[in-house]
Amino acid sequence: MKIPLFNWRRIVVVIALLVFWEAAVKISGVSPIMVPPLESVIASLIGGIRDFTLISSTWATLKNLLIAMGIGLVIAVALNMLAFVSIWARETLQTLAAALNPLPAIALLPVAFLWFGAGDASLLFVLVNSVVWAMALNIFTGFSTVPVTLRNVGRIMGLKGMALFRHVYVPAALPYIYTGIKISWAFGWRTVIAAELVFGATASSNGGLGWRIFVNRFNLDSEGTFAGLLTIVIIGLLIEACFQQVERCTIQRWGMADR
Numbered sequence: 001m002k003i004p005l006f007n008w009r010r011i012v013v014v015i016a017l018l019v020f021w022e023a024a025v026k027i028s029g030v031s032p033i034m035v036p037p038l039e040s041v042i043a044s045l046i047g048g049i050r051d052f053t054l055i056s057s058t059w060a061t062l063k064n065l066l067i068a069m070g071i072g073l074v075i076a077v078a079l080n081m082l083a084f085v086s087i088w089a090r091e092t093l094q095t096l097a098a099a100l101n102p103l104p105a106i107a108l109l110p111v112a113f114l115w116f117g118a119g120d121a122s123l124l125f126v127l128v129n130s131v132v133w134a135m136a137l138n139i140f141t142g143f144s145t146v147p148v149t150l151r152n153v154g155r156i157m158g159l160k161g162m163a164l165f166r167h168v169y170v171p172a173a174l175p176y177i178y179t180g181i182k183i184s185w186a187f188g189w190r191t192v193i194a195a196e197l198v199f200g201a202t203a204s205s206n207g208g209l210g211w212r213i214f215v216n217r218f219n220l221d222s223e224g225t226f227a228g229l230l231t232i233v234i235i236g237l238l239i240e241a242c243f244q245q246v247e248r249c250t251i252q253r254w255g256m257a258d259r
Helices: 008-028 038-050 053-085 087-100 105-116 120-144 148-156 162-172 174-198 209-218 222-252
Strands: none
Touching: 008 038, 038 053, 038 222, 053 087, 053 120, 053 162, 053 174, 053 209, 053 222, 087 120, 105 120, 105 174, 120 162, 120 174, 148 162, 162 174, 174 209, 174 222, 209 222
8 A cells, every 4th residue: 555655635735824825925015024925935945955054054953853862762761671670760760750841941951051061062951851751751651551461471472571671562662652752853843943043052053943043033034034934844744744654654554553
């Protein structure tokens, strides 16, 4: 069965919104400094792609987020492996998650600046904190809800310790692991843009996507500002499409979730 990468209905909705944007600007006669016409924004977007400045800024932002996602996943899995074998580790995980998960990650950036300075280390510290707890909690929930029948079948087959964890707990908890990664990506994406936009935390000498938006806004470059915002929306739609593709090819295909 062929699995579509994009939902055509969503594409229609996006096109309709873009048409509404252009029509509203033309009809209302609003100042282009406030809301530039779509054609100017697209021209600025294409210009940023041609001179690679937009691509460089976007990659600088994505690179730090991907690194933070990898670190966060390793930490989340390690914490849950410890919680799997120790009641003290389990209580520690639940306590840390309950204390730190509600804390807005962006609020830690001033502290990170004091500890690590204004650079990649501070940004990574904040990003890891923004992604790790959603992952850890979802993985923990997945492991906690593994049916007793599956656990007993694994033990009857001679599995115990890490073998039971690997062959029974991880496959059974896969939908929760997937959900945790998806939620963490959303948290991290918002955090990295906010960190660059509000605090000027830059991921490279050229700055990240949020920093590019901030500079364009400061220079009254409305087209560049909206082009940056449009880039954020496009990346969000692409990542969501990729997540849906992975879900169809794994969780839904294996009968672990409704199609």
